[in-house]
Amino acid sequence: MAEDDFYDLLGVNRRATQEEIKKAYRRLAREYHPDRNPDKNAEERLKRVNEAYDVLGDSEKRANYDRYGTADSQGINMDGFGDIFSSLFRGFGGFGGGRGRAGPPAGQTLRMTIKLSFLEAFFGTEKEIAFRRNIKCETCGGSGAKPGSSPKQCRTCGGQGQVVRSMGGFMSVAQTCPTCRGLGESIESPCSECRGQGLQNERKETSVPIPPGVEDGQGIRIQGGGNFGHRGGPPGDLILMFSVEPHESFVRRGLHIYMETDIPFPVAAMGGEIEVPTLWGNSKMKVKRGTAGGTVFRMKGKGVHTENGRSGDQLVRVNIHIPKKLSKVQKEYLAQFDDVFD
Numbered sequence: 001m002a003e004d005d006f007y008d009l010l011g012v013n014r015r016a017t018q019e020e021i022k023k024a025y026r027r028l029a030r031e032y033h034p035d036r037n038p039d040k041n042a043e044e045r046l047k048r049v050n051e052a053y054d055v056l057g058d059s060e061k062r063a064n065y066d067r068y069g070t071a072d073s074q075g076i077n078m079d080g081f082g083d084i085f086s087s088l089f090r091g092f093g094g095f096g097g098g099r100g101r102a103g104p105p106a107g108q109t110l111r112m113t114i115k116l117s118f119l120e121a122f123f124g125t126e127k128e129i130a131f132r133r134n135i136k137c138e139t140c141g142g143s144g145a146k147p148g149s150s151p152k153q154c155r156t157c158g159g160q161g162q163v164v165r166s167m168g169g170f171m172s173v174a175q176t177c178p179t180c181r182g183l184g185e186s187i188e189s190p191c192s193e194c195r196g197q198g199l200q201n202e203r204k205e206t207s208v209p210i211p212p213g214v215e216d217g218q219g220i221r222i223q224g225g226g227n228f229g230h231r232g233g234p235p236g237d238l239i240l241m242f243s244v245e246p247h248e249s250f251v252r253r254g255l256h257i258y259m260e261t262d263i264p265f266p267v268a269a270m271g272g273e274i275e276v277p278t279l280w281g282n283s284k285m286k287v288k289r290g291t292a293g294g295t296v297f298r299m300k301g302k303g304v305h306t307e308n309g310r311s312g313d314q315l316v317r318v319n320i321h322i323p324k325k326l327s328k329v330q331k332e333y334l335a336q337f338d339d340v341f342d
């Protein structure tokens with residue numbers, strides 16, 4: 001429902017003044033008023049126009065909408081965290097910023113690495129991050145033009161953003177207009193705050209919820225969390241990559257945890273129960289009689305537990321502990337043991 005661009009709904013461009021927005025809204029409100037407009041869709045249209053004006057008519061909500069694509073003052077859209085395993089990815093070939101809107105090109109996608117300890121990644125955590133990014137210049141609203149003035153159509157390219165250059169003969173190539181650099185507009189009196197770029201730099205601090213079970217080399221993408229483009233271009237994305245420290249005794253593969261432990265020779269021979277450390281606390285593990293070194297036991301449910309209810313196991317490889325030094329008594333017992341098996 002709210003997916004339509006609010007600017008499109010009001011029929012104004014992104015750098016319209018508050019006064020222009022108000023005018024456009026009044027005109028549309030009259031046009032779609034059910035008393036005047038018998039069209040069945042008019043009422044629905046009016047509802048959406050009201051919705052758009054509710055945001056764009058309020059400069060604070062409008063600024064949030066421009067920055068984050070939502071009027072929600074929470075800021076960065078964290079929707080991607082709902083289903084973390086579908087939004088997790090490795091590498092990021094082919095991810096461009098922007099939302100496919102016509103107009104000034106989107107800003108850059110920013111990338112950041114978040115370091116996590118093994119346990120933070122295992123159990124999930126919350127991380128404070130701080131980074132700098134370009135947002136719309138508050139003085140000119142991102143247009144780059146001095147307040148009160150507006151960008152004019154570029155004379156070099158006539159607003160096309162491209163010029164056709166003859167290469168001699170029948171050859172000609174289209175090139176990005178050198179005057180407006182493809183924007184199709186030129187600014188006669190640039191905003192003094194941003195020197196016509198339409199951007200200002202801010203330090204953004206935010207807290208990022210990290211769900212349990214993220215792995216080294218995985219990442220998440222926060223749509224619209226990156227740099228805004230020049231002169232009102234939409235923001236690129238913010239990509240957070242996870243770098244997870246190894247653990248000294250546990251190794252993780254997918255949802256499972258792998259570890260090795262020593263068991264005393266008599267336990268291996270006769271069977272028994274030993275205590276094994278797990279990330280969920282120490283736990284008892286049964287060892288079968290006649291267990292050979294290298295046998296792997298599975299401790300169900302002692303691996304990673306994800307938010308969406310999946311869980312892994314802990315796999316324990318046992319080594320038989322053979323003492324290097326034996327006392328006189330131990331030697332005698334082993335000799336008798338050996339005799340019995342002869």
Ligand SMILES: [Zn+2]
Nearest residue numbers: 137140191194
């Ligand atoms: Zn400015």
Ligand SMILES: [Zn+2]
Nearest residue numbers: 154157177180
């Ligand atoms: Zn031009």
